[in-house]
Amino acid sequence: MMLGIPDDDFIRGNVPMTKEEIRVLSISKLRLNKDSIIWDIGAGTGSVSVEASFVSTEGSIYAVEQNPEGIELIKANIDKFGCKNIKIIHGKAPVILKDLPDPDRIFVGGSGDATEEILDVSLKRMKMGGVIVVNSITLDTAYISEKILKDRGLDVESICVNISVSKNAGNKTMMIARNPVFIITGRNSKVDNNFNKVGE
């Protein structure tokens, strides 16, 4: 099994979903391990949690979402893909995070107006060697997230991703732009990235 689940394979409803390419880039930046404890904050449809569960097969994924419609979709997607290690956490971050175990990896797909508070709690709880990845479609959340992560002494890398996708226009090919997304990654120490040997 592998990364790269197409968007259409997920049950979606009207809840915003991280697009395929951004999802796979974000998961890649998280550098998940087989047994990672992962917080997926603002889980939306659960697409990131589902895809992470294919990688961290022996880990635990906490899909945190406050929107009841999202919770139903996460349940449906977990069921569809047969994920055994995703726990659905219905409630508002950061308050709801207090009962979760400390994470190795944190993905913040949506933080609404609570970006600072969520990052604050997340960074206090993230274990050494941890990685946090924030997605942002706003200049504000990108700027603020980068600033907070840097201020806490994390090793920060941000990328801004502009993708356009082909569409047939008669016998020609137009390129249709997707909105740019910032992917901000912070590491709180030299991550042991486990890439030394296959199978270890």
Added chain:
Amino acid sequence: MMLGIPDDDFIRGNVPMTKEEIRVLSISKLRLNKDSIIWDIGAGTGSVSVEASFVSTEGSIYAVEQNPEGIELIKANIDKFGCKNIKIIHGKAPVILKDLPDPDRIFVGGSGDATEEILDVSLKRMKMGGVIVVNSITLDTAYISEKILKDRGLDVESICVNISVSKNAGNKTMMIARNPVFIITGRNSKVDNNFNKVGE
């Protein structure tokens, strides 16, 4: 083990290497299976082959490269990462492809002036349910590849990826642009993408 090996983890030399984000997107578009037979044409440093070997652990990867310097780097990276299922094929595509088994998945990272010939042979040999992914930094190879894949009746999707990466500039953050890369994906029938259940 997982996708997302950082560029710096590879032994590189002066051979061009697909950048981390493009590599992970390309592998994602390939929708590798555990047992895929993969051609990596224009393998360069072997970075795509290495990363694919972490996904297709029971498959076979053929790293095709004509440049002797590349061959040495591929060997070094295979050794570093302990990959057991990558076979190095030293020679010029498409001629050198004739002795390889028919592939399920084809990645064309570099095709020089032989794009048409390489795609021609590749598409004749790719098995049903197969996926081919072409990377291009030139308008020409993007256009020609898309045209050939469409003309053969494949289901084609192209994306153009513009990524900029943060860099500290005093106490501010500049965004440094990477050159745009086209990722052209062709499928020769409804791919059985195996995403039904974890573990299957």
Added chain:
Amino acid sequence: MMLGIPDDDFIRGNVPMTKEEIRVLSISKLRLNKDSIIWDIGAGTGSVSVEASFVSTEGSIYAVEQNPEGIELIKANIDKFGCKNIKIIHGKAPVILKDLPDPDRIFVGGSGDATEEILDVSLKRMKMGGVIVVNSITLDTAYISEKILKDRGLDVESICVNISVSKNAGNKTMMIARNPVFIITGRNSKVDNNFNKVGE
């Protein structure tokens, strides 16, 4: 008077209009002179012709358009902006071009399926020291235009422009992507760009 007419100032209808930023970049690449003879092929709403008439105040602009709805919009915009030196040419390029005087500057905003023929005639007719600028939203027209211009020995520069525009999202700022546009510029000799002295 100056460049930079906002899109909303034009009378538009349902005819596609070159966006403000692409229009100003294209006119800038044309390096119009006060007395330039300009062909605007695929004039659409006439926005490029109108803006060019503010620069080439003593020149002649031929707004070529085959779509009757476009012709009405061009008339309306000429009237709104009081342009005296735009001639409306209703018909299909390249045939309709044969009665026009040889141009110093050519803008190809739309060429449908007749790109090759239009460029062929255009380049035969363009005067020495001339500049042609092609806009394309398709990979095909971009590739073919560049190839034709290069094959004719022109000095060619292409840019691909990805612009995203801010939009309020609550109290934050989202960036909304516009589709990428290729602007291909060809010069048939060292253009005397007349930038030596103000007022000359």
Added chain:
Amino acid sequence: MMLGIPDDDFIRGNVPMTKEEIRVLSISKLRLNKDSIIWDIGAGTGSVSVEASFVSTEGSIYAVEQNPEGIELIKANIDKFGCKNIKIIHGKAPVILKDLPDPDRIFVGGSGDATEEILDVSLKRMKMGGVIVVNSITLDTAYISEKILKDRGLDVESICVNISVSKNAGNKTMMIARNPVFIITGRNSKVDNNFNKVGE
């Protein structure tokens, strides 16, 4: 005379220069009038001042620069292009701005670590109907500028411009990316944009 002076036509030295496309877009967003009073803050090589002087032929342009090397280049470019209405202001903004007449148009090409102070003074001094345009290559200056302009009640539009430029690679065409630039525009009331009639 017209917009679109190529970068190579300017005398440049080692001072950073706004690139041709960004310059023309910025000047376009400024919607200069024939008689505008313009502050060009962080004038660098003077390229924006020079190009503005071709549009605002009866206006006054104040090229503000603290770097002595920049001052020499501005002088050289004014001389080369024969501009009569550019005044060189050697000193550090915002302090140096206090003796200048209130501006109709303000371009902030560089503000170093004094972005807030420069914008603060600029917005207090800008006349009604005025336009301010800020260029930024950093996320920080983009975010802060947008925020300040919005907080002051201006009508704000930001664009992020990603341009790639063609380069011959053998007989193919590569696209080389330029770093993204934010162009933030603020208007302090409905600007009378003077586009009603040519010649008025």
